[in-house]
Amino acid sequence: MRSAGDAYLEALPWRSLRARQAEWDWQFGATPAFEADLALTGGAGTIRCRIEKAVVVGASVVRGAAPRGLEQTLPGCLFRAADLAALLAQHGLALLPEQAAGLG
Numbered sequence: 001m002r003s004a005g006d007a008y009l010e011a012l013p014w015r016s017l018r019a020r021q022a023e024w025d026w027q028f029g030a031t032p033a034f035e036a037d038l039a040l041t042g043g044a045g046t047i048r049c050r051i052e053k054a055v056v057v058g059a060s061v062v063r064g065a066a067p068r069g070l071e072q073t074l075p076g077c078l079f080r081a082a083d084l085a086a087l088l089a090q091h092g093l094a095l096l097p098e099q100a101a102g103l104g
Contacts (some may be wrong), residue, residue: 033057038084040066043083047071050078067091078104 033052040046045064048055059074070091077087079101081095090092095103 036079037062037094039099040064040088041096044093047074049074049079054079066093 009074018087019065030053033050035048035050038049041060043064045066046062047070048060048062050058054077056074056077059071061068061071070088073087073091074084077083081100084103085100094100
């Protein structure tokens, strides 16, 4: 069995599309609106976020004792680990590490 060389693989027409679709802003910015649950450390609870074009447009505490102020603070935040972490830290909260890793 032969394997294709790197030059051949790089020349394939789908490579540029794959690279673009692997980028964060494509995955979240070009997807339909969706909801995601954010699990917080220390048993603080779970927050359900509605995301449109990579931005949180709505949030609600669905479980636990997370401060209700988050529901007003999260809208407008980019749905990206670093941005969410900074905002949650203002409330003394953090995402579960495995969830933060999955958000990039």
